[in-house]
Structure formats: C-alpha cells, structure tokens
Amino acid sequence: MEVLARKLQTLAGIRDVDLAVLSAASSDVRTIEPGEDIISEGENPETVFLVLSGFAFRYKLTEEGDRQVFAYLLPGDFCDLHVALLGRMDHSIGTISPCRIAVISRQTIITLTEEHPRIARALWLCNLVDGATLREWLLNIGRRPAHQRLAHLFCEIYARIAAVGLTTPGSFSLPIPQAVLADTVGMSDVHVNRSLRVLREAGLVTFRKQIVSIPNVPELESYAGFDPAYLHLRPPEDRLAFETGAD
Amino acid sequence: MEVLARKLQTLAGIRDVDLAVLSAASSDVRTIEPGEDIISEGENPETVFLVLSGFAFRYKLTEEGDRQVFAYLLPGDFCDLHVALLGRMDHSIGTISPCRIAVISRQTIITLTEEHPRIARALWLCNLVDGATLREWLLNIGRRPAHQRLAHLFCEIYARIAAVGLTTPGSFSLPIPQAVLADTVGMSDVHVNRSLRVLREAGLVTFRKQIVSIPNVPELESYAGFDPAYLHLRPPEDRLAFETGAD
DNA sequence: CGCGTGATTGAAAAGCATCAACCCAAGTGG
DNA sequence: CCACTTGGGTTGATGCTTTTCAATCACGCG
Numbered sequence: 001m002e003v004l005a006r007k008l009q010t011l012a013g014i015r016d017v018d019l020a021v022l023s024a025a026s027s028d029v030r031t032i033e034p035g036e037d038i039i040s041e042g043e044n045p046e047t048v049f050l051v052l053s054g055f056a057f058r059y060k061l062t063e064e065g066d067r068q069v070f071a072y073l074l075p076g077d078f079c080d081l082h083v084a085l086l087g088r089m090d091h092s093i094g095t096i097s098p099c100r101i102a103v104i105s106r107q108t109i110i111t112l113t114e115e116h117p118r119i120a121r122a123l124w125l126c127n128l129v130d131g132a133t134l135r136e137w138l139l140n141i142g143r144r145p146a147h148q149r150l151a152h153l154f155c156e157i158y159a160r161i162a163a164v165g166l167t168t169p170g171s172f173s174l175p176i177p178q179a180v181l182a183d184t185v186g187m188s189d190v191h192v193n194r195s196l197r198v199l200r201e202a203g204l205v206t207f208r209k210q211i212v213s214i215p216n217v218p219e220l221e222s223y224a225g226f227d228p229a230y231l232h233l234r235p236p237e238d239r240l241a242f243e244t245g246a247d
Numbered sequence: 248m249e250v251l252a253r254k255l256q257t258l259a260g261i262r263d264v265d266l267a268v269l270s271a272a273s274s275d276v277r278t279i280e281p282g283e284d285i286i287s288e289g290e291n292p293e294t295v296f297l298v299l300s301g302f303a304f305r306y307k308l309t310e311e312g313d314r315q316v317f318a319y320l321l322p323g324d325f326c327d328l329h330v331a332l333l334g335r336m337d338h339s340i341g342t343i344s345p346c347r348i349a350v351i352s353r354q355t356i357i358t359l360t361e362e363h364p365r366i367a368r369a370l371w372l373c374n375l376v377d378g379a380t381l382r383e384w385l386l387n388i389g390r391r392p393a394h395q396r397l398a399h400l401f402c403e404i405y406a407r408i409a410a411v412g413l414t415t416p417g418s419f420s421l422p423i424p425q426a427v428l429a430d431t432v433g434m435s436d437v438h439v440n441r442s443l444r445v446l447r448e449a450g451l452v453t454f455r456k457q458i459v460s461i462p463n464v465p466e467l468e469s470y471a472g473f474d475p476a477y478l479h480l481r482p483p484e485d486r487l488a489f490e491t492g493a494d
Numbered sequence: 495c496g497c498g499t500g501a502t503t504g505a506a507a508a509g510c511a512t513c514a515a516c517c518c519a520a521g522t523g524g
Numbered sequence: 525c526c527a528c529t530t531g532g533g534t535t536g537a538t539g540c541t542t543t544t545c546a547a548t549c550a551c552g553c554g
Contacts, residue, residue: 042476060386063472068386082375085368090379090477113368117361121332124371128329131374132337134381139307139315142388142433146542177500186389188543193502225310229289230337393510424532435511440534 003076004050006164008122030101038079038093038101045089046106049079054099055175059183060091069184070137071130072157072176081123084109097175132230141186144225147195149185151224154205154212156231163233171213181207250323251297253411255369279346285326287339293353296326301346302422306430307338316431317384318377319404319423328370331356344422379477388433391472394442396432398471401452401459403478410480418460425454 008014029052032038038049038056051073058070058079070091073079079093084106113120133156140152161172178196182189199205204220206213214220255261276299279285285296285303298320305317305326317338320326326340331353360367380403387399408419425443429436446452451467453460461467 058382060382062386062390066390068389070382070385082378085372086375086379086479088476088479090479091382114364117364117367120364120367120371121360124367124374125332127371127374127378128333131329131378131381132333134378134385135305135307135317135338138317138381138385138388139309141385142315142430143309143313179500183389186385189500190502190544191542194542197502229335232333232335232337426532436532437512437534438510441510444534 003052007076007126014118014122028103030103032095032099032101034095034097034099036095038095038099039083039089040092041089043089044087045080045083048081048084048104048106048109049093050102050104051075051077051079052100052102054095055097056093056095056099057176057180058091058093067183068186069180070134072184074160078123078126081109081127096180129232132232136230146185146187146191147198148224149187150181150192150195151199151204151220152226153181153185154207154214155217155221155224155226156228158212158214158217159226159228159231159233163231170215170217171211173210174207174212175210178207250299254323254373261365261369275350277348277350279342279348281342281344281346283342285340285342285346285348286330286336288336290336291334292327292330292336295328295331295351295353295356296340297349297351298322298324298326299347299349301342302344303340303342303346304423304427305338305340314430315433316427317381319431321407325370325373328356328374343427376479379479383477393432393434393438394445395471396434397428397439397442398446398451398467399473400428400432401454401461402464402468402471402473403475405459405461405464406473406475406478406480410478417462417464418458420457421454421459422457428454 005014032054039045041060053075056073056077056079058073059067060070061067073093079101080089083089113123136156140149144152157174158172162169178192179189182192185192187195196205196207200207203215204223206215220226277296279301286292288307300322303320303326305320306314307317308314320340326348327336330336360370383403387396391399404421405419409416425439426436429439432439434442443452443454447454450462451470453462467473
C-alpha cells in the first residue's frame, strides 16, 4: 500500500491519519498473469482494484476490433475508482507484465469518501490529473504528426517516472510491444516502427529491448512540444495550504 | 442555477437540501461575448465558472497553433471545477455564442465539498462522466475513419441533448462552424466538409445552417459504432440507492 | 532444430492535408 | 439602395502521410 501512500502524499498532501484509514481498507491481494484482463468492459463489480506492482493499461475496442489505449497504470494507480460511483465499466483494463492487485470493496470506498473528505478529495485529485492527461493525449493524437506524437508520449512517461524517483537519468523501462504503442498513439504498428526509426536516426529517442533512452531530454521535449504543466506534478503552494489543513 | 440542479439531480440523485446550499454559493453572474475566452490556459483564478446559458468549449493549442477541442459546454456544465483543486488551468475555455456565467469562489467550492460529501460526490460524478466522454473521444479520433468520427460525434451530442429533454426528435441545433468541428475530431476543415457531404448523400446526417438532422437515429448509431453506455445517462438502480441515502 | 512472437522493410493504395479558388448570405457604410 | 466587405461553406487539384498487405528477419524457447 506504500505506493498509493506516496502518490497521495505528494499529490494531495494527505496526512498520516488518513493514510492509516486507507491502508486498512484493502481486503485482499490478487495476482494477474500478463495478457489477461483485470476487469472488462460492461462489468459491474462490487470491488475496486489498485495496482501494487506490475504494468497494466486501460483500453477499449471498436466494433471493428481496433484497440485504443487510454492510460498506462503503474503501481499506486487505481484501476477503476469510477466504478465505485458510476457502477459500470465503460472500458477494460489489461495487464502486460504480471500484476499484484489490491482488492477494495466498493462499499468501503463509498463510506470512506463520505466520512473522510480529505481522502475523497485526494482520490478526486488523482482523477483530475488523469483527466488532464487524457486531454493532452487527445491533443497529441488529434493535432500532432506521427513522430512528434511518439516523442510526446515518451516525454510524458519519462516525466512521470522521473517525478516518482528515477533510477537512471535519461532512460526508463517501457515493457510494451510496438503494437501497444501503436494503439496508444492511434497509428498502425508499421508506422510506429518507421517513426521510431526516424526519431532514432535523428538522435532524439531510442526504444530498444523495452528500454527508452533519451540522450537529451530538453531537446526531445522541445521537439515534441511537451509542457509538463498538465501533469500537475508540483502543486502550487496556495493549494497545499488548503489540502493539508495548513499545519 | 436550475440547469445545474436538474443535471445533478438526474445524475447523482442530489437532494433538495443540498441543492439549496449549492444555489447559495454563486456570488455573481457575468456575460461573455462570443469568440472570447472565459478563462485561458495558465491562469490560476480564485473563482470557478458555471455556464448558465450559451455555448462554450474547452480547447488547447499546440505550439504550431493547431487547436484541439476537448468538450462542448452546455448550460449546467462547470467550466473549470478542477481549478478549485488543481489550481491551474491546463487548457482554455472559449465561447461560441454569448454566454451567461455564474461565478463561484474557489474557497466556496472547497468548504462546500468538505462539509457536504453528497455534493462532493455529485461534482466528482460529473467529472467521471467527463472523463468517460474524453476516453470515447480518444477512441473516436484514434481509431475511427473520418466520416465515422463525425457520425459518432453527432450521435453523442444527440444522445446528450435527448437525455435532457429534446424539442425536435431527430434533429438539434449545433451552433458551431465546420472549422470548430474539424478541431474537435482532429481533421482539416476541408476534409470535414467533404465527409459531411458523404454522410449527407448517404442519407445518414445533415448539418446545415447549424442544424443537425438525423433521419434515422438507430441507423446512424449503428454506422458510427455508437454505444451510449459511456455517457452513464441512466444510473443503475443499486448506485442510486447509495447516492440518495436510500430513502 | 523448429516454432512463435515481435521487429523490420518494401511496395502499392488509400486517406487526408494543403493550397487556391470561388460561392453565398449577411452585414455595413456611402 | 447598392457596392463592398467578411466569415463561412464548397470544390478541384496536388502531394504528403499513413495504412495495408506481404515478406523477411531476429531471437528466445521447448
């Protein structure tokens, strides 16, 4: 549960007392094999899932069978918090690597958010950042050419990982095949491959053996038109004052 | 304020008591001319805006100056609820028709959601639906061909308007130029125009003089691969029980 | 060694953007 | 009252971007 703790703490300034309550909420832990769905579109489950370890992603299929990826889920991310309120999955969540998943009952979330407005706001906040990211993806897919699209995606993931505490500066592990990348940026796998080659030969990014390497981060960011503001990684001071209860 | 009342009531089963509190929150009303920004990217305002009448839209520009539209805002929609929590606009909101806007202080929202968990959840819920819609737009732009994209957008807007209470079955007013439509579905205005012609000649939809006409709604929905589930227009019974406090 | 998944490359076709006119209706000002 | 302007909408021609189809390659694994 430490992963969630850290996330909420940096994002919303959640206090230890609240965290204790949250930690007690998880009833059990499940392990999911790679390539399986944690939860599928149309389900109406009585539980909510939280990624503890592994790599998962949100997606949906068109009637023609084309897939669109909406988000990558890392440890500390809720899979389907909306289910607790909306009650129906409008998309699926699949795993890429083996995942350990914490299971929390829906009723727990509901009473938790009702009795602890600070937790409710922290979770809401996670949600808002997800929304902002979704908007940026829409801009990315709708209005940027292929190679810039990929560059932008790499910049974003790098920024998110770096914010959590990066091991190797300038590179990170991205354990997904090019086809998933294609379904993320709305292109064909072939074209992803070609665009990657262009980026590689331009010396901007390398994506080999599931490792992304960025020789010059500012250069790639400038190339991609990347501005990390939408990730809201560093909350402004005046908000923190509210969130923490100004201690 | 009735527009918001109706929205929250159908979406979250908000009770009259809560509504009274919410109504008292608005401090003043402002009028914005068409073509202006209600609020712009990068601002960090101390107020939150609610559309009372008129037609507005969420958007952002790339560095190259291309625009991507994220959502259309109708009466009853919050412009920037996230600002109250995130503190910084990561996109802009512009008007198309003249808009009347209710101004609510950020502090009001914060204390309101802290003291009234039911309101907090109702607002959160609005947010979740927005997120679901955003995902669907991503799927639409990322994975559907041009004419299907437009068809899907028309289906969605029709469904949303119909859910609120439609005057004319099979048609609705969409007071935007084709160029905005283009920035919504991620295509050029010229190609939007041509695709509209295809749809018109196929007898699926007509978009003339800011009026969208759908001769056969189910047919268009099937053509576009439209499934309204993601709009969460009719909440399942079991959720309502929670939301209303099970009266 | 054979097999399967994912990466890579080539060639052809389709989709879409861009550029550049032109049309049309609704103002606006002389 | 009309010439003029202006913001959309519509259309054609051209070329780039991206997809599709197909084949080949690389590598880890039973």
